[in-house]
Amino acid sequence: MKISTLAYLAACLALTGGLASSVIAKPWWMRGIESKDSDFLPPDAAFRVSARTEGNVVRVRWVIADKYYLYRQKIDIKAESPDLVVAAPVLPKGRLNNDAYLGAQEIYRQQVEATVAYTRYDGGAHPLQIKVTYQGCAEAGLCYPPITKVLFPEQAAAPPPAVTAPHPWEGVAILAGGFGFLLAGLLLRKGRKLDLPAA
């Protein structure tokens, strides 16, 4: 009885979840003109960009939503703060996408990181700023206009302390040490009487 009740509840939950997710997945124009949301992501959610410095390079990283992509040729990085000189961005090879009009285009999915060497001539007087431009599309048949942002690259944080797993022999060694102390105590105590005060 209990098992069947649980199974029923689980089935109800699964059904409710399935219905809810199917409603969420539908684009606005399928849920009526007055619906409040759409199925396409805003550009900042489709392409999340961040930058950090490491020595004399800036690493600009895009995390790209599933079923969205960025064009390699549309990525540009320029200096924004005064007395800053940046080299041309170094980008990994993208996946080739054939375009009938533009020819073979390299695109990035999931994530991509550009490396840009920089030199500052301001002695650190201004916060480091770069201007990044990028452009991408959704596979579902939609493109975003080129996006330009000014970024303040963060200094790369010190690597977190290494997480170490306990060594398999560590427990044995602790036990052996404890056992050794116990034995040592027993050996030293053997034959010795407690010198208790007389009642």
Next chain:
Amino acid sequence: MNRQWLRITGAALLVGLGIWAGAWVHSTRGTATSHLAKSDLRIAVPAGEASPPSSSDEDSLPPPKIPDLLPQFSLQDRAGKTTPITAFAGKSLIINFWATWCAPCRSEIPLLEALHAEWAGRDVSVVGIAVDHRDKVLEFADRFKIGYPLLIGEQDALDAATALGVETPVFPFTVFTDRRGDVVALFVGQLHRPQAELILSEVQNLNRGLEQLPAARQAIAEGLHALQAKQPG
């Protein structure tokens, strides 16, 4: 006395053995850590890194606040003449916002050409609004022999998109109006023939006075929903 020294020595040996065992284990931990660094620690995400977005994110493009009536705007045509959208008044319009750099925009141009030709006899016209550099649009339009009217602009074309309720510019999107200038539908993304024909049939119903705008919009929403349900995947 000798036996007592023997016990003390034995105890000291045992304690020493325990200390040595602990020290040995500690010395081998560096190896274990470097092994982990090569495998398990690779999933570590640097501080401040963006988390991977996904299509299930709750934040999505704000839906267009579609006006009931086509807003007034003027843009240059291919010849450079400033042309108000009212120049097409009296016709049902398929107003397609696009750009040359947008692959899905280019993909739907053959469909728009076909619709322009097929529906011309029913007073329906396609008007392309290119949000792009003028010289690129002209070169593209000549190369691909675009036959329907084109209006071209940059910020002024984006302003027209905003007036139509598309505040976050994305391309392509297509606005359908009836012959009175009522905005019947706004379709975001690449248009395909089934969707276009569904909307145009509702536009015709409006033009014939067979139904009212809210009913037409509702029928379009339901029809698009049904078409989506038929799509594989």
